[in-house]
Every structure is written in C-alpha cells, then in structure tokens.
Amino acid sequence: MVKGSTRRRPSKLDPFKPYLQQRWTETEGRVAILELHREISARGFRGGYTIVFDWISRTLPNKVTGWLIRHPATLTEEAKLHRKGVLDRCPELATAAEQTSSFAEMLTTLSGTRLPEWISEAVEAGLPGISSFATGLSSDIAAVTAGLTTDWNSGPVEGAVNRIKMLKRQMFGRAGFGLLRKRVLLAR
Incomplete structure (x- = not known):
C-alpha cells in the first residue's frame, strides 16, 4: 500500500461484516463474540477469533459513541431505539x-x-x-x-497561531526570525 493512501487491504472478515452487524443489532449486543465467531465459521469464515474480536471492539463501540454524543433529534428512529436500549441497560x-x-x-x-x-x-x-x-x-x-x-470567539486567533506554528515546524528550526516572517507574510 502506498504511504498516505486511504485505501485499505481487503480482510477475510469483509464478506461476514454485514452478518455480524445484523446479529449484533438484533441481540442488542447481548451475544458473545465467541458465539459470533462460531456462527461465521460455520458459514465459511476461515479466520481466527481475534480478527472478529478486534473488529467488533473497534467498530461497534464507535456506533454507540456516535449515538451518545450526537443530539438525539439528529438520530434516525433506529438509532434512537438503539441509544435508548444501551442507556436502559447502563x-x-x-x-x-x-x-x-x-x-x-x-x-x-x-x-x-x-x-x-x-x-x-x-x-x-x-x-x-x-x-x-x-x-x-x-x-x-x-x-x-x-x-x-459571551459571543466572543478566539477561533480566528487560534487558527493564525496554529498556521504560524506549522510554518515554523516546516523549517525544522534551521532558519531565523527573518525567514519565518517572510514565510508567514507570503503564506497568507
């Protein structure tokens, strides 16, 4: 894979992800990951338990986090039901x-x-x-x-400071204030 590329390599788990998602949703997360591994193994999955565990522990909690941090009015009806189910259990x-x-x-x-x-x-x-x-x-x-x-916001100032810091980092500390000044003025 090329460095910086956003494409990812296909996984053995890719064909089984929709099934795992469906099973996780219909059981409201009350199914053991080992059980899910057994189910997809019976359907032809030839990977190990850790692949399934890693995907579930990385992907599905992000959905729950999304349900919790977004304003409830912006959620779909299905997501609202899932959010309520999670909050009722904990x-x-x-x-x-x-x-x-x-x-x-x-x-x-x-x-x-x-x-x-x-x-x-x-x-x-x-x-x-x-x-x-x-x-x-x-x-x-x-x-x-x-x-x-108050309505006051320091966003524009913070943006300018971050831009100057980025320009300074690009110079790797090799140049003095004069060159930094020229780069800041030219980068506008």
Missing part, C-alpha cells in the same frame, strides 16, 4: 449522556449562568471523568462562565 452511561447533553446545551445556547448548577450535579454524579472535568472547571469558574455566555 444507568452510569445514561447519567454520563445526560450530563454531556446538558453541558453541550450550555455551550450552544450560551447559557453559562447555569454552570455552577451543572458543576454540582456533575460532581454529585460520581462519574470519574465527568466529575474531574467539573472540578477542573470550578478552579477558574469566572473565565469558563464568561466563555459560555
């Missing part, structure tokens, strides 16, 4: 999804005045990642609240 994940959605709503509606309330709810939830994130926000609550309530 109360901690349901709490995490609720906290994440609540924070995302604060971001998109610029309602940072609700931040102290969200922080206390997140800490009380006791979920390690979310609780530590909330605790970190409370260390500089004034700045975070301002960021969540």
Whole structure:
C-alpha cells in the first residue's frame, strides 16, 4: 500500500461484516463474540477469533459513541431505539449522556449562568471523568462562565497561531526570525 493512501487491504472478515452487524443489532449486543465467531465459521469464515474480536471492539463501540454524543433529534428512529436500549441497560452511561447533553446545551445556547448548577450535579454524579472535568472547571469558574455566555470567539486567533506554528515546524528550526516572517507574510 502506498504511504498516505486511504485505501485499505481487503480482510477475510469483509464478506461476514454485514452478518455480524445484523446479529449484533438484533441481540442488542447481548451475544458473545465467541458465539459470533462460531456462527461465521460455520458459514465459511476461515479466520481466527481475534480478527472478529478486534473488529467488533473497534467498530461497534464507535456506533454507540456516535449515538451518545450526537443530539438525539439528529438520530434516525433506529438509532434512537438503539441509544435508548444501551442507556436502559447502563444507568452510569445514561447519567454520563445526560450530563454531556446538558453541558453541550450550555455551550450552544450560551447559557453559562447555569454552570455552577451543572458543576454540582456533575460532581454529585460520581462519574470519574465527568466529575474531574467539573472540578477542573470550578478552579477558574469566572473565565469558563464568561466563555459560555459571551459571543466572543478566539477561533480566528487560534487558527493564525496554529498556521504560524506549522510554518515554523516546516523549517525544522534551521532558519531565523527573518525567514519565518517572510514565510508567514507570503503564506497568507
């Protein structure tokens, strides 16, 4: 394969992926991967268990993550049902999804005045990642609240800084400020 190419080599598992996806969906993830390996082996798959395990553990959790991080209104009806099924089976994940959605709503509606309330709810939830994130926000609550309530955005400045850093990295530290200045001015 050519370096940088996005094409991937075909896998022994490719013809069986639709079947695995269907079985995973119809059992709502309650089927053992070893059982799935046995089923596709009976259908002609000649690969090992680890190929099936790696594909399922890499591909299917990404679908669940997508169901959780996207706004529920943007999901298809089928995805909404799958999301509900996953959240019903795992109360901690349901709490995490609720906290994440609540924070995302604060971001998109610029309602940072609700931040102290969200922080206390997140800490009380006791979920390690979310609780530590909330605790970190409370260390500089004034700045975070301002960021969540004002229309000001540092995106253009960050973009310019990243562009300058990229140009500097391309020079591998071999040139001085004069050449960097010329490259920045010419790269516009």
